[in-house]
Amino acid sequence: xxxxxxxxxxxxxxxxxxxxxxxxxxxxxxxxxxxxxxxxxxxxxxxxxxxxxxxxxxxxxxxxxxxxxxxxxxxxxxxxxxxxxxxxxxxxxxxxxxxxxxxxxxxxxxxxxxxxxxxxxxxxxxxxxxxxxxxxxxxxxxxxxxxxxxxxxxxxxxxxxxxxxxxxxxxxxxxxxxxxxxxxxxxxxxxxxxxxxxxxxxxxxxxxxxxxxxxxxxxxxxxxxxxxxxxxxxxxxxxxxxxxxxxxxxxxxxxxxxxxx
Amino acid sequence: xxxxxxxxxxxxxxxxxxxxxxxxxxxxxxxxxxxxxxxxxxxxxxxxxxxxxxxxxxxxxxxxxxxxxxxxxxxxxxxxxxxxxxxxxxxxxxxxxxxxxxxxxxxxxxxxxxxxxxxxxxxxxxxxxxxxxxxxxxxxxxxxxxxxxxxxxxxxxxxxxxxxxxxxxxxxxxxxxxxxxxxxxxxxxxxxxxxxxxxxxxxxxxxxxxxxxxxxxxxxxxxxxxxxxxxxxxxxxxxxxxxxxxxxxxxxxxxxxxxxxxxxxxxxxxxxxxxxxxxxxxxxxxxxxxxxxxxxxxxxxxxxxxxxxxxxxxxxxxxxxxxxxxxxxxxxxxxxxxxxxxxxxxxxxxxxxxxxxxxxxxxxxxxxxxxxxxxxxxxxxxxxxxxxxxxxxxxxxxxxxxxxxxxxxxxxxxxxxxxxxxxxxxxxxxxxxxxxxxxxxxxxxxxxxxxxxxxxxxxxxxxxxxxxxxxxxxxxxxxxxxxxxxxxxxxxxxxxxxxxxxxxxxxxxxxxxxxxxxxxxxxxxxxxxxxxxxxxxxxxxxxxxxxxxxx
Numbered sequence: 001x002x003x004x005x006x007x008x009x010x011x012x013x014x015x016x017x018x019x020x021x022x023x024x025x026x027x028x029x030x031x032x033x034x035x036x037x038x039x040x041x042x043x044x045x046x047x048x049x050x051x052x053x054x055x056x057x058x059x060x061x062x063x064x065x066x067x068x069x070x071x072x073x074x075x076x077x078x079x080x081x082x083x084x085x086x087x088x089x090x091x092x093x094x095x096x097x098x099x100x101x102x103x104x105x106x107x108x109x110x111x112x113x114x115x116x117x118x119x120x121x122x123x124x125x126x127x128x129x130x131x132x133x134x135x136x137x138x139x140x141x142x143x144x145x146x147x148x149x150x151x152x153x154x155x156x157x158x159x160x161x162x163x164x165x166x167x168x169x170x171x172x173x174x175x176x177x178x179x180x181x182x183x184x185x186x187x188x189x190x191x192x193x194x195x196x197x198x199x200x201x202x203x204x205x206x207x208x209x210x211x212x213x214x215x216x217x218x219x220x221x222x223x224x225x226x227x228x229x230x231x232x233x234x235x236x237x238x239x240x241x242x243x244x245x246x247x248x249x250x251x252x253x254x255x256x257x258x259x260x261x
Numbered sequence: 262x263x264x265x266x267x268x269x270x271x272x273x274x275x276x277x278x279x280x281x282x283x284x285x286x287x288x289x290x291x292x293x294x295x296x297x298x299x300x301x302x303x304x305x306x307x308x309x310x311x312x313x314x315x316x317x318x319x320x321x322x323x324x325x326x327x328x329x330x331x332x333x334x335x336x337x338x339x340x341x342x343x344x345x346x347x348x349x350x351x352x353x354x355x356x357x358x359x360x361x362x363x364x365x366x367x368x369x370x371x372x373x374x375x376x377x378x379x380x381x382x383x384x385x386x387x388x389x390x391x392x393x394x395x396x397x398x399x400x401x402x403x404x405x406x407x408x409x410x411x412x413x414x415x416x417x418x419x420x421x422x423x424x425x426x427x428x429x430x431x432x433x434x435x436x437x438x439x440x441x442x443x444x445x446x447x448x449x450x451x452x453x454x455x456x457x458x459x460x461x462x463x464x465x466x467x468x469x470x471x472x473x474x475x476x477x478x479x480x481x482x483x484x485x486x487x488x489x490x491x492x493x494x495x496x497x498x499x500x501x502x503x504x505x506x507x508x509x510x511x512x513x514x515x516x517x518x519x520x521x522x523x524x525x526x527x528x529x530x531x532x533x534x535x536x537x538x539x540x541x542x543x544x545x546x547x548x549x550x551x552x553x554x555x556x557x558x559x560x561x562x563x564x565x566x567x568x569x570x571x572x573x574x575x576x577x578x579x580x581x582x583x584x585x586x587x588x589x590x591x592x593x594x595x596x597x598x599x600x601x602x603x604x605x606x607x608x609x610x611x612x613x614x615x616x617x618x619x620x621x622x623x624x625x626x627x628x629x630x631x632x633x634x635x636x637x638x639x640x641x642x643x644x645x646x647x648x649x650x651x652x653x654x655x656x657x658x659x660x661x662x663x664x665x666x667x668x669x670x671x672x673x674x675x676x677x678x679x680x681x682x683x684x685x686x687x688x689x690x691x692x693x694x695x696x697x698x699x700x701x702x703x704x705x706x707x708x709x710x711x712x713x714x715x716x717x718x719x720x721x722x723x724x725x726x727x728x729x730x731x732x733x734x735x736x737x738x739x740x741x742x743x744x745x746x747x748x749x750x751x752x753x754x755x756x757x758x759x760x761x762x763x764x765x766x767x768x769x770x771x772x773x774x775x776x777x778x779x780x781x782x783x784x785x786x787x788x789x790x791x792x793x794x795x796x797x798x799x800x801x802x803x804x805x806x807x808x809x810x811x812x
Contacts, residue, residue, distance in 0.1 A: 011603050011650035015664070042603040042648050048775075048794060050646075050682075050801045053709055054610035061606045100708055104609055108408055158777035159790070168781050194733045194776035202683045203772055209737040210774070 003128055005074035005119065006066040007035035008084075011042050012231045013077070020231055020249055024076045024121065027251040030258050031129055031137065035074065038065050043075075045083035045155075052090075053100075059087030060101045063118070064110040072117040074124050076251060078230035081120040082155025082163060088118060089162045120156055120165065121250065122229050126173050134180050140260040141182025148183045148253070149223035150174035151214070151237075152192045153230035168192075177250065178227055181257035188221035190214045197236035211240055219245060227253050263541050270545035277552025278560075282306065285586045288629040291669050292676060294582035305579035309568060325570040329660065330563035336658040339597050343403070343658075349396030353389040354425065357432075361386055362544065380505035387512045390429045397426045409605055410596040413619050417555050418594055424547055431540040436513035438533035441476045441524050445533065454499055461495050468492025469500075474507050474517055476524035558593040562659045565591035569660050589626045589666070591659040594619060598653035598663060604646050615643025618653040618663055625670050641674045642805060645681055682804045686771050691746060694766030694800075704802035712788060713795045719757040721785035726750045728779035728789050734772050745769050749779050749789055756792070765800040773797075 007028075013021040028035055044058035063084065066073050075081050091098045092114060102112055125134060142148075152174055160168035171192065175185040196210030215237075218226050226247045228234045237247035255261075286302045289295035297305075312322075328334050333351070337344040360368045361377070368375045368382070375382065400422055404414040439445050446469060450462060469475045469492070471483040482488060508514045520527060527533075551557060568584045598618035599605060608616040615621050615636070624640040644667055653663040680688075689697065712718045728749040729735055738745040746768045747755070755764045764770060770793050779789040 011648035014603075015649045015651035039601075040603075041606050042650070044607075046648055047604070047607050047646060049797045051607070051611055051706070052794065052798055053706070054607040057610050058604070058606045094710070096708070096710070107609075154774075154776035154778075158781045159788075160781060193778070194774045196733075196737075196774070198774040198776075199734070199772055206734065206737050206741060206772065209740055210733055213737070213740075 004034040006071040008075040010077040010080040024251040043080040045079045056087040060112045064112040076121045078153035078156040084118040146183040148225045149218040186221040190217040195233045195236045197232045270549035273549035290585040290629045297579040301579040325566045329566040346399040349392040353392030380509040383510040428543045435536045437516040464491035465495045561590040601652040601656045603650040613643045615639040641679045691766040695762040731778040
């Protein structure tokens with residue numbers, strides 16, 4: 001079966017971190033995943049503090065556009081993923097909201113019905129492509145002496161009844177995907193905790209404390225690399241953590257194991 | 262009269278140009294710009310104009326000018342259809358301006374045996390007119406049809422399109438009325454006929470009535486073949502060297518059939534002369550208005566391309582300050598940025614026009630002008646919604662560095678004493694906020710239903726404090742030596758006993774990292790994080806409800 005998705009990079013990738021986007025696209029090409037670029041807008045995550053209504057509408061518009069193209073959405077950002085899932089959940093359970101959103105969408109000739117799935121890149125790699133297939137493509141595996149700490153990212157994991165991503169307290173999907181690359185994964189207690197990015201602007205020193213406690217936890221567990229699967233997490237580690245140990249996205253990690261660079 | 266009207270409009274045009282040039286020096290987009298002395302900036306602008314228009318980097322400039330200015334490749338990249346529209350208007354109008362309006366200075370010298378009444382010039386003039394009108398129609402269609410562009414289109418956009426259309430339409434009308442005009446015929450006969458033989462003139466009248474569509478008050482016999490034959494030879498001798506048959510002016514010629522029935526009345530009223538004056542006047546209005554209207558982009562946009570393409574402006578601080586204002590002036594209000602804006606759907610819900618880049622840019626210009634209207638607060642809150650996805654900059658056909666402008670404006674407005682809600686909230690304790698808000702009307706969020714108002718939401722809370730124990734903000738705050746004001750569990754308690762107003766301004770609610778640890782771990786399944794989101798929504802509305810200046 002040909003895998004095909006609409007690719008949802010998210011604002012941070014298209015605006016500032018184009019390198020993360022490029023590695024995601026390269027990985028998709030290497031794995032034979034097809035994708036299309038649609039005229040997406042913001043996922044609605046940043047505005048959710050200010051207006052839930054605007055956040056849900058923003059997410060719904062993206063989903064309506066992808067519905068129109070009959071494609072599931074695939075995103076490399078867990079905050080985008082989490083907000084799209086959350087909005088999907090809200091729209092399913094609040095009929096008045098569903099009606100208001102569709103009235104607004106109608107102004108552009110769009111409709112939202114909820115017929116497509118929202119997938120994070122880890123979902124796609126694990127469930128749709130399959131680890132066995134990825135394994136056959138790994139030509140430059142990491143030595144088993146490389147220890148990788150998977151940094152889960154909050155908004156994909158929780159609230160679990162909304163995101164349905166993995167077990168909220170004992171997730172395994174990220175470690176399983178990393179293992180394919182030949183590297184060892186380590187268990188670290190803070191792997192499912194917040195990286196501190198959401199408070200980076202509001203309270204930088206608090207944000208830094210949160211990040212440092214994660215990094216020292218990963219180092220204590222013996223990690224050489226922290227692996228992320230979220231643009232915001234990666235930005236947070238990049239801003240403060242890169243001199244203590246290497247931090248890379250899952251697409252950068254796998255791309256290297258497949259193509260050697 | 263026409264001569265003086267032209268002088269007046271030309272004087273206004275020149276004054277307007279100077280006015281805009283002075284603005285480039287006078288306005289300060291940011292603090293760094295304001296620090297540059299005006300004398301320095303005047304020299305820098307002079308240097309920029311000299312560099313870009315005359316000397317050193319002439320090759321680079323020529324490339325930018327031809328590629329982006331004349332061929333408008335950036336518009337083509339953003340939308341081929343819009344490019345076709347703009348090219349039709351631009352080239353149609355420019356060709357008419359050079360070869361028709363300024364024909365005494367250009368066409369006469371460049372073109373072999375040029376006469377405005379000869380083909381192919383009649384055909385080409387009509388073709389250009391049709392091009393412009395088609396472009397204007399397409400532009401109007403786009404402005405009425407596309408949701409966001411329709412929303413942002415203002416009187417300036419429509420009146421510029423209207424003025425250009427009026428110039429072209431009046432031109433067509435003048436031409437067709439001149440074709441049928443008996444007076445024009447008579448005056449030409451007086452001026453150019455070699456003989457004054459009455460019978461020859463009569464023959465020419467018949468010939469021109471038949472083949473040149475002139476409408477005479479007294480009916481002329483056009484069926485008399487001998488008369489027509491004589492008319493033909495007179496025409497060959499005296500007229501044909503300067504006059505092609507009118508059907509080549511395909512638009513004006515086809516308009517004749519609408520006027521033919523009233524031709525004698527129109528001729529008697531000197532309608533062709535009146536319309537000619539209208540046509541001229543509209544052109545003069547356009548000329549005088551150009552520096553003050555969005556048509557000024559004909560000058561500012563190519564200059565912006567050139568300044569962006571050269572290294573001069575990035576090295577020289579005073580030149581950078583000028584360049585920033587030039588780039589603001591380069592906006593054509595085409596709305597492409599707003600069409601690509603990632604947060605445009607948020608504008609659809611919240612409704613602050615300053616969320617849309619095409620609208621923000623005008624307000625930023627008024628900020629640079631030193632005006633401090635209320636609208637700056639809208640700019641600040643609208644700008645705060647921007648996710649910096651950079652789509653506006655990448656798609657701007659005028660090459661304006663929009664994202665840089667938004668980031669600069671954010672800093673500027675913060676320097677002017679404006680605060681984001683998340684920073685403003687720190688200025689008072691939760692208790693003080695509740696006192697402040699007690700005296701005002703409560704803001705409402707229409708349509709939204711609130712789980713925080715439903716007692717069942719917290720009914721099951723047993724105050725076990727699991728939410729507080731797993732909260733990374735609570736932990737990090739106590740590690741920092743500055744513990745959080747109220748814990749999640751305490752907020753649940755405040756809400757449970759109906760003290761929602763005391764919860765709205767707490768640091769806990771506003772510093773929440775939205776990691777959902779509390780909610781996921783709650784043994785009683787209370788949606789703690791969702792409630793926090795809701796409280797922030799309400800507090801946001803409350804803060805925006807009361808203008809920041811009043812606090």
